[in-house]
Amino acid sequence: MLKATLKTKRLHSTQSVSDTPHLPQLSREVKFTVHTKTTLSSFQKPEFSVPRQHEDFIWLHDTLVETEDYAGLIIPPAPPKPDFEGPREKMHKLGEGEATMTKEEYTKMKQELEAEYLAVFKKTVQVHEIFLQRLSSHPILNKDRNFQIFLEYDQDLSVRRKNAKEMFGGFFKNMVKSADEVLISGVKEVDDFFEQEKTFLLDYYSKIKDSTAKAEKMTRSHKNIADDYIRISATLNSLSSDDSTANKKHLEKMSDLFEKLRKVEGRVASDQELKLTELLRYYMRDIQAAKDLLYRRARALADYENSNKALDKARLKSKDIPQAEEHQQQCLQKFDKLSESGKKELTSFKGRRVVAFRKNLIEMAELEIKHAKVRSSIQLYYICFIMCTNELQYAWGICKILCEQI
Amino acid sequence: MADAARDPQQDDTGLLELEDGEDLFPEPGPGPALEESGPASLTTEDLSTNANGPKQASLFDDDPDDLFAEATEEVSLDSPDRDVLLSDGPSPAITPMTPPTSVITPRIGHAHDDMFTHSSFDEIEEEDGGDSFDIHISVSDPEKVGDGMNAYMAYKVTTKTSMSLFKLREFSVRRRFSDFLGLHSKLASKYLHIGYIVPPAPEKSIVGMTKVKVGKEDQSSNEFVEKRRSALERYLMRTVKHPILLKDPDVLQFLESSELPRAVSTQALSSAGLLRMVNKAADAVNKMTIKMNESDAWFEEKQQHFENLDVQLRKLHASVESLVLHRKELSMNMASFAKSAAMLGNSEDHTALSRALSQLAEVEEKIDQLQQDQANADFYFLSELLGDYVRLITAVKGVFDQRMKTWQKWQDSQMMLQKKREAEAKLQFNNKPDKLQQAKDEIKELEMKVQQGERDFEQISKTIRKEVGRFEKERVKDFKSTVIQYLETLLQTQQQMIKYWEAFLPEAKAIS
Numbered sequence: 021m022l023k024a025t026l027k028t029k030r031l032h033s034t035q036s037v038s039d040t041p042h043l044p045q046l047s048r049e050v051k052f053t054v055h056t057k058t059t060l061s062s063f064q065k066p067e068f069s070v071p072r073q074h075e076d077f078i079w080l081h082d083t084l085v086e087t088e089d090y091a092g093l094i095i096p097p098a099p100p101k102p103d104f105e106g107p108r109e110k111m112h113k114l115g116e117g118e119a120t121m122t123k124e125e126y127t128k129m130k131q132e133l134e135a136e137y138l139a140v141f142k143k144t145v146q147v148h149e150i151f152l153q154r155l156s157s158h159p160i161l162n163k164d165r166n167f168q169i170f171l172e173y174d175q176d177l178s179v180r181r182k183n184a185k186e187m188f189g190g191f192f193k194n195m196v197k198s199a200d201e202v203l204i205s206g207v208k209e210v211d212d213f214f215e216q217e218k219t220f221l222l223d224y225y226s227k228i229k230d231s232t233a234k235a236e237k238m239t240r241s242h243k244n245i246a247d248d249y250i251r252i253s254a255t256l257n258s259l260s261s262d263d264s265t266a267n268k269k270h271l272e273k274m275s276d277l278f279e280k281l282r283k284v285e286g287r288v289a290s291d292q293e294l295k296l297t298e299l300l301r302y303y304m305r306d307i308q309a310a311k312d313l314l315y316r317r318a319r320a321l322a323d324y325e326n327s328n329k330a331l332d333k334a335r336l337k338s339k340d341i342p343q344a345e346e347h348q349q350q351c352l353q354k355f356d357k358l359s360e361s362g363k364k365e366l367t368s369f370k371g372r373r374v375v376a377f378r379k380n381l382i383e384m385a386e387l388e389i390k391h392a393k394v395r396s397s398i399q400l401y402y403i404c405f406i407m408c409t410n411e412l413q414y415a416w417g418i419c420k421i422l423c424e425q426i
Numbered sequence: 427m428a429d430a431a432r433d434p435q436q437d438d439t440g441l442l443e444l445e446d447g448e449d450l451f452p453e454p455g456p457g458p459a460l461e462e463s464g465p466a467s468l469t470t471e472d473l474s475t476n477a478n479g480p481k482q483a484s485l486f487d488d489d490p491d492d493l494f495a496e497a498t499e500e501v502s503l504d505s506p507d508r509d510v511l512l513s514d515g516p517s518p519a520i521t522p523m524t525p526p527t528s529v530i531t532p533r534i535g536h537a538h539d540d541m542f543t544h545s546s547f548d549e550i551e552e553e554d555g556g557d558s559f560d561i562h563i564s565v566s567d568p569e570k571v572g573d574g575m576n577a578y579m580a581y582k583v584t585t586k587t588s589m590s591l592f593k594l595r596e597f598s599v600r601r602r603f604s605d606f607l608g609l610h611s612k613l614a615s616k617y618l619h620i621g622y623i624v625p626p627a628p629e630k631s632i633v634g635m636t637k638v639k640v641g642k643e644d645q646s647s648n649e650f651v652e653k654r655r656s657a658l659e660r661y662l663m664r665t666v667k668h669p670i671l672l673k674d675p676d677v678l679q680f681l682e683s684s685e686l687p688r689a690v691s692t693q694a695l696s697s698a699g700l701l702r703m704v705n706k707a708a709d710a711v712n713k714m715t716i717k718m719n720e721s722d723a724w725f726e727e728k729q730q731h732f733e734n735l736d737v738q739l740r741k742l743h744a745s746v747e748s749l750v751l752h753r754k755e756l757s758m759n760m761a762s763f764a765k766s767a768a769m770l771g772n773s774e775d776h777t778a779l780s781r782a783l784s785q786l787a788e789v790e791e792k793i794d795q796l797q798q799d800q801a802n803a804d805f806y807f808l809s810e811l812l813g814d815y816v817r818l819i820t821a822v823k824g825v826f827d828q829r830m831k832t833w834q835k836w837q838d839s840q841m842m843l844q845k846k847r848e849a850e851a852k853l854q855f856n857n858k859p860d861k862l863q864q865a866k867d868e869i870k871e872l873e874m875k876v877q878q879g880e881r882d883f884e885q886i887s888k889t890i891r892k893e894v895g896r897f898e899k900e901r902v903k904d905f906k907s908t909v910i911q912y913l914e915t916l917l918q919t920q921q922q923m924i925k926y927w928e929a930f931l932p933e934a935k936a937i938s
Contacts, residue, residue, distance in 0.1 A: 220775055227770045234763035241756035248749040255742040262734050267902045274909060374776050378937040381782060385934050388927045396920040403913045 023057045024156050024171060026149040050074060050102045052148060056171045062163075063172060072170070074101060076177045077148055080170045084161065091316045091354075092361030093161065094369055096154040097305035102144040107137040125254035128279075132250065132286065136243075139290050143298065150302075210321075211359065217366055218314055225307045232300040239297055242289035249282030277402045281395065288391050295384035303373060310369055317358045324351040561587040561666055563681070565659040568651050570638070571602075577639045578602045581655060583662065585681050591673065597682060603628075603635075605686055606658055612676045613665070619828050620882075621889035623897055624671070625664040626817045628657035656806060660814060667900065709827070718830050722887065728894055729826055736819045743812040750809055753801035760794030778937040785933040789926050796919050803915035811908050815901070822897060829886050836879030843872040 055069045081098035084090055110133045118126060156162045170177070209215040253275045260271030327348040334344035567582040584598040610627035617624050634650040666672045680686065720726045764787045771783030850865040 220773070223773045224770070227766070227773050231763065231766040231770050234759065234766045237759040238756065238763050241752060241759050244752040245749065245756060248745055248752055251745040252742065252749065255738055255745060259735075259738045259742070262731070262738065267905060270902075270906055270909065277913075370776065374779050374937060377779055377782075378934065381786065381934040381937070382931065385927050385931045389924055389931070392920045392923040392927065396917055396924070399913050399917045399920065403910060403917070 024149075024152040025055045025057075026052055026145055026152065050144065052145070054152065054171060062168065068172065068174075070171065070174050072177070074099070074148070076170065077151060079177065080166060081151070083166045084155075084164065085312070087164070090161065090164075091320070092313070092358040092365070093158070094306070094309050094313050094365045095161075096151055096158075097302075097309045099144070099147040099151045100305075102140070104137070104140055107133055107140060110136060122254050122258055124257055125250060128250045128254065128282075129247070132247065135286060135290075139293070143294070147298075147302070213363060214314065214317070214359070217310075221307055221311050221314065225304065225311065228300055228304045228307065232297065232304050235292070235297040235300055239289050239293045242285055242292065246282045246285040246289060249278045249285060253278035253282065273402055273405055277398065280398050284391055284395055284398070288388070291384065291387045291391070295380045295387065299376065299380045303376070306369070306373070310366060313362055313365065317355070317362050320351070320355040320358050324348070324355045327351040559589075559667075559669075561585065561589055561672075563659065563662045563666060565655050565662065568655055575639055578604075578635075579638060579651060579654075581658060583681065591678070592682065599681065599684055599686075601680070601686065603630075603654070603658075604688070605680070606661065608686075608688075609665075609676060609680045610661075613671060613674065616674070616676075617671070618824065619832075621825055621828060621886040621893060622668070622670060623818070623821055623825050623893045625661060625668070626821050627661055628654060629817075653810075656810065657814075660810070664814075664818075664900075668896075718833055724891070725826070725829070725887070729823075732819055732822055732826070736816070736823070739812055739816050739819065743809065743816055746804065746809045746812060750801050750805045753797055753804060757794045757797040757801060760790050760797060764788070764791035764794060776937075782933050782937050785930055789930045792926050793923060796922055800915065800919045803912060803919075807908050807912040807915070811904070815904075818897075822894070825890055825893065829883070829890055832879070832883050832886050836876065836883050839872060839875045839879050843869065843876050846872055 050073070052072045052074075053069050054072050055067075056063070057067050059066065078098055081095065084095050110129075114126070114129050114133060117129075121129070154161075155164075155167055161167065209218070256271050256275035256278065260268050260275060263271055327344070327350075331341075331344040331348045334341050562585070564584050564586075565581050566584065568579045569581075571578055571580045580600045580602050582598050583601050584596070585592070586596045588595060607627050607630070610624065613624045631650070631654075634647075634654070637647045638651060665677065671677055766787075767783055767790060768787035771780045771787060774780040774783055846865060846869050850862065850869055853862045853865055
């Protein structure tokens with residue numbers, strides 16, 4: 021049994037003059053604590069924790085990709101860098117607009133900012149943790165020596181990382197660039213399964229990338245609406261405090277209403293982000309990893325075909341035949357191994373994907389329903405209340421009418 | 427499963443329920459512990475570690491001030507919920523008002539207006555001629571008349587009334603936009619300087635009208651016409667709600683007579699238009715130079731009040747416009763996401779998932795339509811109302827300025843009188859009998875003028891007090907009924923959304 025979990029420390033800068041949170045500028049400012057529980061004898065202790073940075077995760081991912089033995093596996097995609105751009109932008113806007121806002125408005129916007137900040141933290145921890153969990157649950161990858169080092173080595177990994185980067189850094193990048201070209205240009209595919217998979221994955225990738233971008237835009241709009249509600253609520257509040265007529269109570273209540281609505285709107289935005297946008301984002305990266313597998317296999321096939329040609333040439337020239345034969349055998353073996361494990365991986369990938377989509381779509385639908393119901397209750401309550409302040413009978417009447425409508 | 431191992435700190439780090447004063451970034455506390463205490467072999471990617479589902483419920487209940495924490499799930503107003511809603515509310519102060527005579531009819535829209543019109547109009551001091559206020563004006567059927575740059579939109583103005591003031595109970599006429607402007611300028615010239623708040627007419631828009639004239643039958647010009655139609659209707663209703671203006675012959679002529687002399691002076695570039703602009707500039711300068719001794723605290727307070735109101739309403743208007751814009755953006759983004767999701771569903775080879783994705787696309791598309799409608803409601807109910815009131819407040823401030831001008835006139839004639847008296851005294855001293863008589867006559871004239879000025883000033887002050895009182899009452903009613911209508915649209919949108927998502931849920935569950 022091997023279980024890795026993740027914690028992180030949110031940073032609190034003591035030097036900041038205002039009491040706004042200190043947003044990490046660089047990803048190495050985000051420190052994770054990886055906590056492992058295991059019964060495997062390959063580890064020294066049954067339970068231990070180590071400090072890690074985002075770059076360490078990247079290092080681990082890259083070394084796995086470079087390892088020849090794993091060429092036939094889908095390497096779980098690397099977690100993306102912690103991105104505090106959203107909260108940072110908001111903080112900037114908050115600072116700029118401070119002079120023109122009322123105290124309540126400022127406080128509320130600060131709350132929103134902190135909520136967003138927290139959401140980003142949550143997301144980034146989640147995404148790093150999933151990476152580790154996929155590794156620890158993979159029968160082959162969880163035995164990887166580097167993975168073990170990652171989990172166990174209690175010193176700073178950055179020294180080790182540097183050496184590795186020098187060796188692998190550039191190479192990996194070049195590979196990725198031409199991956200799609202090799203796949204599309206069509207090394208002649210012998211296996212129907214892989215032919216189908218290739219077509220499917222290429223197409224699906226571009227579609228899911230598009231959907232991810234559009235979903236992100238939707239979330240952004242929801243957040244904008246929530247911000248508008250804050251401003252409206254604050255202005256209504258000022259209006260009500262100035263007012264001495266019968267309007268005063270109404271304005272107060274309207275202000276309350278918008279305040280509650282904006283909370284709901286904020287939740288809708290973050291739920292949508294976690295269930296839908298993150299889902300799409302994650303599978304977009306996962307599909308890229310699957311494409312990389314196909315690419316590696318295509319390369320192996322190309323190598324095999326080249327080795328065949330070399331063997332023929334050697335036979336023609338009657339020179340170096342045994343080496344050529346040996347080489348050809350190796351290529352064939354590699355290719356077969358990749359094909360076999362590739363097939364397994366791709367099949368289980370499909371299953372994983374379907375399950376994850378199902379779960380998230382259900383949860384999203386349930387949350388949307390819940391939020392809509394909450395919004396309805398809020399609005400109904402306020403309608404009745406606004407009437408209540410004058411005549412009880414009116415309220416009863418309207419409630420009745422609205423019931424009929426529902 | 428996640429619940430058991432959940433860190434007790436979870437609730438504090440909830441996304442939005444942050445109590446005041448809580449240090450969001452405790453020094454050096456452990457941060458959000460996302461522990462996934464699942465089985466070691468994670469065969470499925472649990473993207474939502476901690477499943478935001480159960481957490482949501484606890485977040486919402488955390489809020490101690492949340493009055494309706496219990497009402498988060500139920501929507502349908504079955505008796506138990508109804509009692510909850512009403513009993514939890516503050517005990518309404520049932521003032522000893524006579525219950526309304528009109529029975530609550532099952533019509534939502536106009537029911538509000540009638541009910542509230544009745545009760546509050548009972549309180550108005552002057553009940554004119556025993557006629558109950560019952561008039562409804564609608565502006566409809568915009569039709570393009572003519573071609574090219576001389577074209578204009580003609581609107582049908584229909585009046586339904588039972589008041590004896592009018593010859594018929596229901597009648598309609600055709601009017602064009604400049605007719606409305608003409609009516610306003612006539613009323614303004616008659617009533618503004620004596621202190622009546624004349625509702626301002628909708629604004630001219632050269633760009634908008636040009637598009638219509640040129641004949642573009644597209645979305646934006648339709649929207650423009652609709653916006654204008656609605657604004658004209660509100661303008662007329664506000665004008666007739668004023669008991670004095672209603673009786674004005676110009677208003678009656680506007681509503682009743684089929685032919686109306688063309689109001690040429692409303693054109694922007696006419697001589698009258700230029701004259702107006704010059705006058706406006708002169709007024710602005712005068713305002714800065716008049717320093718009135720305000721003896722009446724009421725006026726000072728009210729002026730301050732309207733200044734504040736102006737600022738706040740403008741701010742609110744801007745925020746609501748921003749809301750409308752963002753909601754339209756949301757609708758657009760949803761539409762494009764829906765298309766994208768549909769394409770994704772098409773390329774998905776797992777049939778059930780493919781179907782679910784297509785369904786998702788459909789749901790999003792329907793909801794985007796809802797959001798679009800909601801944006802329109804936001805606009806027509808809130809934004810336009812606020813815009814109207816910003817302009818109305820300007821008219822109110824104008825009335826206060828008129829009072830200042832009247833005061834100035836009075837003071838001026840007083841000063842003149844003073845001068846003349848001094849001159850008369852001098853003449854008497856120098857013994858010039860013929861000029862003396864002239865001086866005496868002038869003084870008599872001026873004394874009358876001064877008296878008239880004082881009377882005018884008092885009259886305008888009295889009128890303004892009444893007008894402001896009426897205005898405030900109208901404002902309360904207006905806002906209340908509009909807010910209710912707006913909330914109802916919000917409510918309907920939510921109900922629809924629930925239906926759509928509930929239809930989608932089984933599809934999602936059917937993925938296997």
